[in-house]
Amino acid sequence: MPHRFDALTAEHMRAGGSWKWSTPGESHGRGLIGAFVAEMDYPVADAVADAVRASADGSRFGYLPDGWVADMAAACSAFWGDRFGWAPDPAWVRPVPDVLTAFTATVRHFTRPGSAILLPTPAYMPFLTVPAMLGRELVQVPMARSGERFVLDLDAIDRGFAGGAGLLVLTTPHNPTGRVFDASELAAVAEVVERHGARVFSDEIHAPLTFGDARHRPYVTTSGAAPGHTITATSASKAWNLPGLKAGQVVLSNAADAAHWTATGYLAEHGTATPGVLASTAAYRDARGWLDEVLAYLEGNRAHLAAADLPGIDVTVPDGTYLAWLDARGLGLAEPPSAFFTREAGVVMTDGAACGEAGRGGMRLNLAVSHPVLTDALDRIRSAIRSM
Structure with a gap:
């Protein structure tokens, strides 16, 4: 059954005014997906x-x-x-x-x-x-x-x-x-x-x-x-x-x-x-019940990421946090991978170099979005890789 968080579309989040969704611009006629700042898209507990x-x-x-x-x-x-x-x-x-x-x-x-x-x-x-x-x-x-x-x-x-x-x-x-x-x-x-x-x-x-x-x-x-x-x-x-x-x-x-x-x-x-x-x-x-609901929802997003086909990217599915690590060095890009995927996929992630020298060539992806938004983000990343 659809979950109430599934209704949180990219358009809805852009209209909300959060920093996570405030990056201006678009990619190939599509608005950008905010997946960098470590905050969730989900409405707070009652x-x-x-x-x-x-x-x-x-x-x-x-x-x-x-x-x-x-x-x-x-x-x-x-x-x-x-x-x-x-x-x-x-x-x-x-x-x-x-x-x-x-x-x-x-x-x-x-x-x-x-x-x-x-x-x-x-x-x-x-x-x-x-x-x-x-x-x-x-x-x-x-x-x-x-x-x-x-x-x-x-x-x-x-x-x-x-x-x-x-x-x-x-x-x-x-x-x-x-x-x-x-x-x-x-x-x-x-x-x-x-x-x-x-x-x-x-x-x-x-x-x-x-x-x-x-x-x-x-x-x-x-x-x-x-x-x-x-x-x-x-x-x-x-x-x-x-x-x-x-x-x-x-x-x-x-x-x-x-x-x-x-x-x-x-x-x-x-x-x-x-x-x-x-x-x-x-x-x-x-609000412990709300937290348990969110954890169950994030489990679904983790499973979705684990099953994603992202050629050339070594995906670390998190055991904790809602932040995944994507090692894109296998793509052989001549630029930071976050810049490439912002431009070509319209998915805004944290560049690994900002996390230290050991992070160079990687990206941090925020999974605390709705299932449909994550599906769109992963589809865009995969299409950008295949179009290289």
């Missing part, structure tokens, strides 16, 4: 919409009070406890506008001054550019391959720390490859980090978005040492499609870090939006 309406009706646009922060922290902790088996102390769950704000605060307040930052690549694009803005050297650590899976290169991470780096940026589930790291791999990371007295910034914003047998494991739960060296960041923004509401969470996991955050975290917390906090509370507490 509980979230009700919370935003209540914010407007009640003029809840003032500065964020402690009580609403506490409510969000409790809802976040309860969700994580039920979903992932780890319920952090709500007093150690603090508000931030987004994960990048949490990252910036972590670099400034929880790492050695001037120390380099290690980043497994391909990576979420801002993690490659923000360190320089903070006066830090970035060391790219290309991920390795084990069969068809992307894996963390522990030896390279070890060498990076030995060379003086002080922080590892860990994104799990991984953006842009969709890898959900297993507990043993994360425990091995913790061993390397602890041996060097280093820190981890664990970006777990996609934690609720896993498929099949893959299960998200909070990094801090995979080793007895991990809570002592980790700052975890998350948000309801990806799983419930709320990025514009600007409300994320920093999760501290030891008393010393919690005390240090209390002393230094004011500016990082200050930009958090009151309606976003109320919406996030509703998402964690009252």
Whole structure:
């Protein structure tokens, strides 16, 4: 039976005004399909919409009070406890506008001054550019391959720390490859980090978005040492499609870090939006059914991608996130593949080079569109390949 999300046509999304669908132009007489920005096309959960309406009706646009922060922290902790088996102390769950704000605060307040930052690549694009803005050297650590899976290169991470780096940026589930790291791999990371007295910034914003047998494991739960060296960041923004509401969470996991955050975290917390906090509370507490519906719908899109015939492209179907990695090096293009497919197929994807040197020749494809839009996008990509 048709799903209600199937009615979300490209024309409907272009009229909606989101950044994801705002790229101007067309290809061969057809409008462009937005498949680059990491947001979903799906309408938000009723509980979230009700919370935003209540914010407007009640003029809840003032500065964020402690009580609403506490409510969000409790809802976040309860969700994580039920979903992932780890319920952090709500007093150690603090508000931030987004994960990048949490990252910036972590670099400034929880790492050695001037120390380099290690980043497994391909990576979420801002993690490659923000360190320089903070006066830090970035060391790219290309991920390795084990069969068809992307894996963390522990030896390279070890060498990076030995060379003086002080922080590892860990994104799990991984953006842009969709890898959900297993507990043993994360425990091995913790061993390397602890041996060097280093820190981890664990970006777990996609934690609720896993498929099949893959299960998200909070990094801090995979080793007895991990809570002592980790700052975890998350948000309801990806799983419930709320990025514009600007409300994320920093999760501290030891008393010393919690005390240090209390002393230094004011500016990082200050930009958090009151309606976003109320919406996030509703998402964690009252919109789990909507999330399950979305996960089931995305399963269909993952299966559709897995079955697609895209000659010359090595497709990595994600175990987590709604972001797929397409390695187009087999096409032998003389230009970035994203440029080719924007022009020839009208499908706008993130170019892999923006994700680091290890991503050059690849693309990130957003699967969180309607089934008909994904079908059109894959058909266009296939036709563009065959017309080369």
